[in-house]
Amino acid sequence: MAAESAPQICRWHVHDTAADVYAALVAAIDRLGHERADGPFNLVLTGGSTARAVYPRLRHLDTDWSAWRFYWGDERCLPPDHPERNSRLARDLWLDHIPLAPAQVFVIPAELGPKMAAQRYDAIVRTLPAFDLVVLGLGEDGHVASLFPGHDWGTAAAAASVLAVEDAPKPPPQRVSLAAWRLSRARHVFVAATGAAKREAVAAWRRGERLPAMAVTPPGGVDVFVDRLCLHD
Numbered sequence: 001m002a003a004e005s006a007p008q009i010c011r012w013h014v015h016d017t018a019a020d021v022y023a024a025l026v027a028a029i030d031r032l033g034h035e036r037a038d039g040p041f042n043l044v045l046t047g048g049s050t051a052r053a054v055y056p057r058l059r060h061l062d063t064d065w066s067a068w069r070f071y072w073g074d075e076r077c078l079p080p081d082h083p084e085r086n087s088r089l090a091r092d093l094w095l096d097h098i099p100l101a102p103a104q105v106f107v108i109p110a111e112l113g114p115k116m117a118a119q120r121y122d123a124i125v126r127t128l129p130a131f132d133l134v135v136l137g138l139g140e141d142g143h144v145a146s147l148f149p150g151h152d153w154g155t156a157a158a159a160a161s162v163l164a165v166e167d168a169p170k171p172p173p174q175r176v177s178l179a180a181w182r183l184s185r186a187r188h189v190f191v192a193a194t195g196a197a198k199r200e201a202v203a204a205w206r207r208g209e210r211l212p213a214m215a216v217t218p219p220g221g222v223d224v225f226v227d228r229l230c231l232h233d
């Protein structure tokens with residue numbers, strides 16, 4: 001059951017270049033993977049430019065991959081092997097290059113369509129009390145996962161944990177997304193934004209405007225990794 005959104009705590013990590021942002025993200029993810037106590041390290045993945053930049057670097061971590069469990073914050077309703085699927089991106093750039101058992105990877109079955117896939121994935125994430133880490137990219141309109149301005153973000157008390165998205169403004173229109181409250185049930189949340197194209201979204205977020213990004217309110221706060229290009233100096 002969702003709780004009403006708590007106030008968001010943001011720690012802004014400003015780096016000179018996008019490459020520095022991605023290096024900092026890789027180091028932070030690696031650190032959390034090592035810091036975990038016994039038991040699995042439950043990680044929620046994103047799609048987009050952050051994924052494309054960071055996943056190839058994560059292949060080379062010196063870590064116990066057998067403890068890692070991979071989930072997604074959102075998925076596009078496309079065939080499983082479609083090149084624009086977030087799960088395909090992660091496999092091509094990272095997961096197919098490290099020693100994993102199939103049982104460690106929990107793909108959103110978005111090929112079933114938004115409603116069915118949301119129901120199926122709810123049954124999977126429902127078994128988890130909290131994620132260890134959620135990684136999100138910030139969209140130009142301030143969206144994260146597939147939670148878009150003017151659409152349902154899943155913050156209401158009765159919101160489902162996984163949302164069926166039928167009319168996303170970012171193609172494809174049909175998607176599946178973890179709700180904001182479910183993304184907030186995490187020990188750590190990292191959000192990345194680089195480049196001038198994200199400047200308006202970052203400025204609106206820092207002004208406290210109601211954006212999907214600000215609806216992710218984990219108790220320990222959000223770590224936002226940005227470069228100077230996307231900050232209003």
Ligand code: 6PG
Nearest residue numbers: 046047048049137138139144145
């Ligand atoms: C997706 C991603 C999405 C992405 C943002 C930012 O399916 O599109 O999961 O949430 O992270 O759209 O993507 P860019 O950094 O490529 O703008």
